[in-house]
Amino acid sequence: MHVIMATDGSKQSLAAAKYLKTFADPTLVTEVSVIAVVRPLAAVGFADDLAEVRTRSGEPQFGSFREAADHAVQVVAEALAGWGPKINKRVRSGSPANEIIKAATSLDAGLVVVASGSRGISETVLLGSTAQRVQQYAPCPVLVVRPAPRKKATRQKA
């Protein structure tokens, strides 16, 4: 089975990848494609929360959203490394939900894993988030990994 592991650069998406490892059978999963989507028309095309603090010489960096996406994919792929299945890394561009669904269709995926950020008001009141749209339109089963309640989250960090 081909699994699509979507990352939006959030910590939650890394947690989703780790969660997948806890129950999925690596002998049945043949391939995992880690996918990040850069949003060209958004204010922030891709925000990478998974980057380590780096020390740099005083040169301004002019962050590239594509590099940020690439880094996030790298980190998530590393979390899955050594688990068993072959890991692919892909960065696409466009609307995240669309691109994830397109990737799932073209790769003939058996499962899509997405993270859902918060249970905040914007999630319920405003238009559907990426996770919601993916689970509505995906051509295969979808695993939405929601954040743990607050207390557990702090324990995880520690």
Add this chain to the structure above:
Amino acid sequence: MTDVAADLDRRGDRGELKRSITGRLLFFYVLGDVLGSGIYVLIGLVAGAVGGAFWLAFAVGVTVATITGLAYAELATKYPRAAGAALYVNKAFGNRTLTFLVTVCMLAAVFAAAGSLATGFAAYFNQVWDLPPLLLVSLVFVVLLAVVNYVGITESVVVNMVMTFIEVLGLLIVMVIGIWYVAEGNADFGTLTDFEAATNPVLAIIAGVALAFFAMTGFENAVNVAEETIEPAKSFPRALVGGMIAAGVIYVLVSMAAALTVPISTLQGSDAALLEVVKADILPISLTFMTYLFACIAMVAITNTTLVSVVTQSRILYGMAKEDVVPSGFGKVHSSRRSPWVALIFSALVVCGLLVIGWLLNEAGVGVDVVERLAAVTVIFLLAIYALVIVSTFKLRGSDEDDDTFTAPTWLLIVGLLGNLVLLWYVVDDDPSSLWWCAGLVGVGLVLFLIEYAFGKRDRPASTGRGDTVTED
């Protein structure tokens, strides 16, 4: 990061690196962004400054802007990143203070542009429903756009295309009215060569261009999507220049139509000048219907461009936070929406602040045309940045070039540089009080820097220096 970059290249060869902005999309992005930014708002002022020949001001203005666009195209193909002028100036001069200043000026320019556009939006809104006060309409408009950006509706390429088509449609209506009028045999073509009696024609045109130049801005936002453009070396220059030329042709035809159908004095006195063309009641269609339709189209056009400026504002603030030159809060993105909500709120507050200050000054008896003043402020900042970008183009000749780099004709760039400088001199000379607004906006950037300088150490690990890339935990 270099490993990642190398990895990126390899995967590019394997065809897995998917970019989504085609040349055609970029063309419409540029066209939509440029068209909305001024002709609906400023045409009356330009007509007043030049006289019946004000189409010349639009022609000259768009020429200077297109040449500047060539410099952007050259640099964007060399350094395809979503950073723009600040990146180019940094590459050329390597001076951190200058880079910071350019970034702050760019930020200030988009703040002022959004304020001017919001006021223009209110003027058209007023034509449809005149109950709410103008200030309230413009404030609500700014807040709504921040919310829309937070939700992310504007990221849809389709929405963008549709809005651009509507914008072009509005200007087509004006052109059709003009053609109809000419066909009826009522047109007096002498108007097209009329100049304001009192002034020298050359000075009148420079004055007109200086005012009209606001309508030419916006193309520089094309670098926002440079990184995601397919075959940038080929499609970027074509789309950018093509979009500018298309906008220029539309501008010239629209201003000719307006000059032929409406007396210059009426255009000059109107807050929503293009609507006067429709109100001349030349087409055999219900006037009320046409007025509503046209006001709505104008609002869509202005909205489209303002949305891009809101995106640019929060993107610049986000980038600055990542560079550690403004407080790191601006680098916060919402956990699931991935929108820089702090930057969005702050930008909306600054733009609302500008609108309120303009209103207060008017209330206090200091007559300020908020649209005109903020447009002038935008133009001052952008002209300075454009000139600097052209100089950077020259300085960066011979470095980082490969077969794919687009090279702009040198003599054209020199003409463009002179054009930008002449206009800059004229705008400042004509309206020195704009400089106070400029200083105020740059001050906002400096205050943020000082806050970060004084208090920012807490969120920066001890081992790193200021300006190092520090990512939050």
